[in-house]
Amino acid sequence: xxxxxxxxxxxGFVGRNVGMFLSKSGFQTIGLVRKGKTVNFGDIITTENLxxxxxxSKIKGASAFLHFIGQGRQTVDSDYDTVNVSLARNAxxxxxxxxxxxxxxxxxxxxxxxxxxxxFISKYKAEQEIIHSGLDYTIFRASYIIGNDDPLxxxxxxxxxxxxxxxxxxGNYRFQPIFVYDVADVVIQSVxxxxxxxxxxxxxxxxxxxxxxxxxxFLHGKKIKIKKMDFETVYHDALHNKGPFGVDDLSIMAxxxxxxxxKLASLSKMRFTRYDEVLQSRILS
Numbered sequence: 390x391x392x393x394x395x396x397x398x399x400x401g402f403v404g405r406n407v408g409m410f411l412s413k414s415g416f417q418t419i420g421l422v423r424k425g426k427t428v429n430f431g432d433i434i435t436t437e438n439l440x441x442x443x444x445x446s447k448i449k450g451a452s453a454f455l456h457f458i459g460q461g462r463q464t465v466d467s468d469y470d471t472v473n474v475s476l477a478r479n480a481x482x483x484x485x486x487x488x489x490x491x492x493x494x495x496x497x498x499x500x501x502x503x504x505x506x507x508x509f510i511s512k513y514k515a516e517q518e519i520i521h522s523g524l525d526y527t528i529f530r531a532s533y534i535i536g537n538d539d540p541l542x543x544x545x546x547x548x549x550x551x552x553x554x555x556x557x558x559x560g561n562y563r564f565q566p567i568f569v570y571d572v573a574d575v576v577i578q579s580v581x582x583x584x585x586x587x588x589x590x591x592x593x594x595x596x597x598x599x600x601x602x603x604x605x606x607f608l609h610g611k612k613i614k615i616k617k618m619d620f621e622t623v624y625h626d627a628l629h630n631k632g633p634f635g636v637d638d639l640s641i642m643a644x645x646x647x648x649x650x651x652k653l654a655s656l657s658k659m660r661f662t663r664y665d666e667v668l669q670s671r672i673l674s
Contacts, residue, residue: 392580393417393451395489397439397480398458400426402539403495403569407455410573416580419448439479445486453491453580456480456519460511469511477515481522491525493579498532498565498591499646506644508637516589527585529575529592532648535667536569542671544633545607554613555633558620560601562645565593568662575657584656591648595661600642606668 394411398404399420409430412418418431427433434447448454458480460472477494484492500512519526533541548554572592579585598606604615624639626632634642654661 391415391417392453393419394453394455394580395419395421395448395451395487396455396457397421397436397476398456399428399433401457401459402536403534403572404428404455404457405430406536406569407457407573407576410570411577414577416577419451439476439483445483448483448489449487451487451489453493454480454484454487454489455576456492456494459495469507470514473508473511474514474518477518481518481524484522484524489524491527491580492519492522493527493576494519494529495592496528496530496589497641498530498593498648499641499644500530506637506640508641525586527579527587528589529572530589530648531572531592532565532567532594532646534569534572534592535566535664537671539569541566542607545604548633549608549611549613552614554604554608554615555623556601556604556615556617557623557634557639557642558617560604560617561599562642563597563599563647564603564642565595565597565648565650566603566664566667567592567594568664568667571659571661574659575653578657590653590656591650593648593650593653594664595650595654596664597647598664603664606665609668 394416396404396408399408400422405428408418408420408428412430420428420431420433421436422433423437424435436444458476460469496512496516497509500509502513504510504513516528623632623634627634627636627639
């Protein structure tokens with residue numbers, strides 16, 4: 390039988406793209422989604438918090454559990470601890486009940502034990518739940534994952550529709566975008582091989598780019614006003630839930646987080662897609 394994988398957060402950008410890629414590559418896929426959500430690959434199971442009594446029997450013996458649920462902004466109704474930490478704990482418990490030995494988790498680039506950022510703290514705690522679970526784990530600390538309809542591109546498109554791009558501060562802070570189908574390729578290797586076993590790996594693309602340059606490439610010559618705003622002003626708007634950025638979005642931007650692409654490339658033996666190639670194909674599609 391072909392390998393089977395279970396994907397939590399299967400209707401999210403990463404979940405649905407990786408799920409479709411795995412399904413087309415011959416994997417049996419089971420997507421875990423909340424009630425009312427759907428995906429266009431494999432089987433679907435609805436779950437609210439990964440802890441329903443009958444859930445384990447439905448996914449028993451799968452080759453791997455891909456834990457892709459994550460919360461990037463928090464509110465009084467949906468905080469980081471509840472979503473990022475508690476659901477990671479539930480995912481571990483579910484794997485043990487279902488006799489699934491491998492768990493793959495997407496964390497964030499910049500996460501470490503010394504962080505003071507709320508989002509990163511929750512991701513670090515989630516990582517610790519997985520590391521100490523006794524399961525075979527792979528934790529990917531991801532930079533921005535891009536492709537058709539990725540959250541960053543969707544946000545920039547919304548700004549284009551409003552006729553103005555906002556760049557907080559200097560715009561010189563950098564990141565390393567990675568193509569979502571490259572992520573899927575790496576996930577396949579993590580499911581089927583041992584090279585990624587019990588490792589924490591930076592999930593980053595081959596190019597380091599400033600936010601300024603990424604926005605210019607994204608616009609592809611479109612005559613859109615680019616407005617550089619004082620970081621303090623943008624941060625104030627974010628605190629009051631105004632504008633295109635959240636508080637932690639801005640903190641991550643300003644963090645200028647750069648990862649180790651050479652390690653990822655050496656382990657995977659892959660040729661990774663450049664971010665400008667992704668943007669070009671997006672324009673042509």
